[in-house]
Amino acid sequence: MQQLLDPADVAEAVDGFMAATSAARAWDVETAFDWTAADAGRLTEGQRSAVQFVTIIEDHLPGYFDVYHRSFPVDDTVDPAEFEHNRELYHFTVRWAAEEDTHARALARYQRASGMANRDLLRGELAAEGRKRFDLPYEHPVQFFAYALVQEKATQIYYQHLREVSGDPVLGAVLTRLARDEARHFTFMADMVGRYLRAQGDAAVEPIRDVIAAFRMPLADTMRGYWRWALKIADVASYDHTGAYEHLIKVIDRAVDAKSDRLTELTGFIGECGALAR
Template sequence: MQLPLERLRHHIDGYNRLADDSNWNRFKSLHWNELNPSLLTEGQKNAVVFVTYVEDHLPGYFSEYQSLFPIETESMALSLHNRELFHFTVRWGLEEDRHAQALALYQYHAGIEPDRNRLEEKLIIENRKPFSIGFSQPVQVFTYTLLQEKATQLYYQSLSRVVKEPVLNRLLIYLTKDESRHFGFFSEMVDSFVESYGEKVLSLIEEVALNYKMPLHNTMEDYRRRAILMAREAPGYDRMLPQKVLMRQLKRLGERLPDLSEKIDDSISRMMDALRITTIEGVA
């Protein structure tokens, strides 16, 4: 199942209009002369290291998208769809790569890892490991990425509230804004799939929500412990918030699509039970 070309183009054109007007430069926008590493806690330093790894897995993520949405197909309609999607993917990839390099530059300038070559070697170790989203249906791929973008947006937002070091605080705000736009795009895509295919995609979305894991969870050494420590550095961050946001999104869809409302409510109930979520109220 894929979105009609005109609908896909509408979402991608809208995203790129926003992206072209909301730029920041990884080399010029961060004022390194204002950096004060003494204001960082050890936990915050470790959090920066961890999220750098998460952002830097982009080559594998980008390759996965290229594999799942190839332009060289036997179907003209599919090739046109995938070429249109590439207009988004390449811009999105550029922005995510900016995140990874900006965080790496921060590590270098802040003295967290003062040897830049050694820093790149550490990152490439994770880059060389196999990566898979774990889903191949387009609506599932976009749902997976929706959850990841929301998770990183919420984490950066929460961490920025307690970080006193000015350059890192500014960087986290840049990252939060980018991830918010990325989430907005994938949110619109998932909405359009439900509007276009109705009940057929609900179980596919549900499967992703119930099995979602962040990238690197099964390849990075000591991932679980590091992820727990990272979360502690951002008061108020809840690892289940992305799923709650998705369910709230589906709930709003059900209110707009009365013919689907009962099926959507059933799907939300199953997700809440399986994830042991008691409420989705108040999720922004």
């Protein structure tokens, strides 16, 4: 892949992420929550539907991880310099994947513990969507981070909104943990996008613009009934992924002291996309 950051830049971003993930903030599915108190009877039908939806999204982690593994390979298909970059990024990717997999397990555990789902039936339902291929058709590396920046922030915001309306304190506690993790993931992606903008300037503008112009949340093009379901959960807890666009604009504004005309046009374009979607 062309136009990669210097490996030292990636290492610095990864080190910052790891330093922000203290042992005291670590949690596990088995002990972090009182599963015996989980009660889906406290949820509205819409809230239960939202839990089912986000469980499917989170459970597709193998597909998301595979995208990064294919796009930033750590094997002999790349030259040593590219390998160095990808190996530094891999330190983040495996930590991120472990945390996202924990999210999937926590949501599935909630469904079982609260009486929403039978374990065997849930496993089959998740497999029906999970086996579908996920892909991001990007060529410039900054696009993977710009996409994830919006996706992680949008997910964080939705978990916070769903927590506020949740009738079950156990679900609220789960969503609090998930939102905090997504906030840290967003911070890493924002750091990477900022580094690309500082290193490459206008060369990163068109790739980021292309991400926003064709943005779809994960599984939007593969999950059966996605758009109908997404509208339903939006009614439950104020969901709109374009709410994350303002955070991308802030990242761009902070990345450079004096924006070029192309960067100014990019932030205007992102703002317009957000406004049109509302």
